[in-house]
Amino acid sequence: xxxxxxxxxxxxxxxxxxxxxxxxxxxxxxxxxxxxxxxxxxxxxxxxxxxxxxxxxxxxxxxxxxxxxxxxxxxxxxxxxxxxxxxxxxxxxxxxxxxxxxxxxxxxxxxxxxxxxxxxxxxxxxxxxxxxxxxxxxxxxxxxxxxxxxxxxxxxxxxxxxxxxxxxxxxxxxxxxxxxxxxxxxxxxxxxxxxxxxxxxxxxxxxxxxxxxxxxxxxxxxxxxxxxxxxxxxxxxxxxxxxxxxxxxxxxxxxxxxxxxxxxxxxxxxxxxxxxxxxxxxxxxxxxxxxxxxxxxxxxxxxxxxxxxxxxxxxxxxxxxxxxxxxxxxxxxxxxxxxxxxx
Ligand SMILES: [Zn+2]
Numbered sequence: 278x279x280x281x282x283x284x285x286x287x288x289x290x291x292x293x294x295x296x297x298x299x300x301x302x303x304x305x306x307x308x309x310x311x312x313x314x315x316x317x318x319x320x321x322x323x324x325x326x327x328x329x330x331x332x333x334x335x336x337x338x339x340x341x342x343x344x345x346x347x348x349x350x351x352x353x354x355x356x357x358x359x360x361x362x363x364x365x366x367x368x369x370x371x372x373x374x375x376x377x378x379x380x381x382x383x384x385x386x387x388x389x390x391x392x393x394x395x396x397x398x399x400x401x402x403x404x405x406x407x408x409x410x411x412x413x414x415x416x417x418x419x420x421x422x423x424x425x426x427x428x429x430x431x432x433x434x435x436x437x438x439x440x441x442x443x444x445x446x447x448x449x450x451x452x453x454x455x456x457x458x459x460x461x462x463x464x465x466x467x468x469x470x471x472x473x474x475x476x477x478x479x480x481x482x483x484x485x486x487x488x489x490x491x492x493x494x495x496x497x498x499x500x501x502x503x504x505x506x507x508x509x510x511x512x513x514x515x516x517x518x519x520x521x522x523x524x525x526x527x528x529x530x531x532x533x534x535x536x537x538x539x540x541x542x543x544x545x546x547x548x549x550x551x552x553x554x555x556x557x558x559x560x561x562x563x564x565x566x567x568x569x570x571x572x573x574x575x576x577x578x579x580x581x582x583x584x585x586x587x588x589x590x591x592x593x594x595x596x597x598x599x600x601x602x603x604x605x606x607x608x609x610x611x612x613x614x615x616x617x618x619x620x
Contacts, residue, residue, distance in 0.1 A: 352451060352454070358583055368429060369402075385409070388457060394409070398487065400472055410466055410467060413467065418464050421498065423558065424602070427445065437581065441581055444513075445508035452467065452598060470488045471486065492561045495563075504563060512570070519567070523559075526617065532609060537601070553569070562620040564613055
């Protein structure tokens with residue numbers, strides 16, 4: 278996949294200029310029929326809202342039904358800025374990680390999720406962390422696909438984690454906004470994980486606390502988890518990658534690669550040893566993959582900052598994941614159900 282086209286660069290540059298100049302007046306988020314409108318959050322440090330009139334279908338926005346939503350790069354960049362500039366480094370269990378969790382809760386609320394789940398868990402260093410998640414019911418509510426990203430940063434590195442993993446969190450938050458309006462067949466569980474990174478000063482196996490905790494408690498969820506996508510480091514590098522540990526079926530990854538190929542995007546398949554949150558679910562028998570770009574030359578360095586985020590890549594992966602999730606139909610769900618066996 279080529280990094281940029283002149284047209285895309287010009288459009289994104291114009292959008293960024295408009296955003297920085299404050300030309301967008303963010304409005305109320307959309308409500309689905311029968312649901313109350315949610316008022317936007319306006320206090321400092323809270324969620325940016327979006328232009329509810331965004332559409333690619335020419336549908337008119339009614340009083341209660343929103344047009345088809347698209348990935349909004351400006352909103353996604355706003356999330357990264359809040360996480361890595363205003364909050365900064367977010368090591369597991371710290372006050373800063375907690376502030377990031379509160380920000381994420383505010384975003385989920387501002388885009389209309391009335392029920393926001395918090396799942397606390399202990400860390401080996403005696404501190405605690407938490408997962409934050411919401412559910413968007415699909416037309417087949419018994420089938421559940423998890424879309425997740427970690428919001429902590431690696432302690433002791435000075436990295437504010439713009440790409441790792443503000444980019445993934447921003448993507449998950451944008452997809453949660455989009456699919457609250459757009460149709461989807463499987464139920465979607467949008468989660469941001471606490472404590473993915475190896476705890477500073479601890480053993481190399483002291484990581485993935487958040488995703489392992491959720492994966493250990495899937496039986497408590499309503500519905501049947503048939504897949505998981507980890508979005509981690511999607512705004513730096515030069516080529517797209519789809520990773521799997523191959524601890525279980527790679528069906529979901531194959532579906533993604535096929536969908537991407539039809540769009541002219543060809544992710545490299547890498548069998549990784551479990552360097553992101555997909556590992557927790559593949560180890561439990563859930564068909565999963567990790568979407569990312571490589572190589573990030575500022576990985577776990579202080580230069581993994583907002584200035585080094587590539588909006589073209591972020592927009593491309595966010596839009597690709599949106600299209601992929603929208604493409605998952607009943608037949609795909611049945612195949613995923615047959616290969617994902619929770620253990
Ligand atoms: Zn990461």
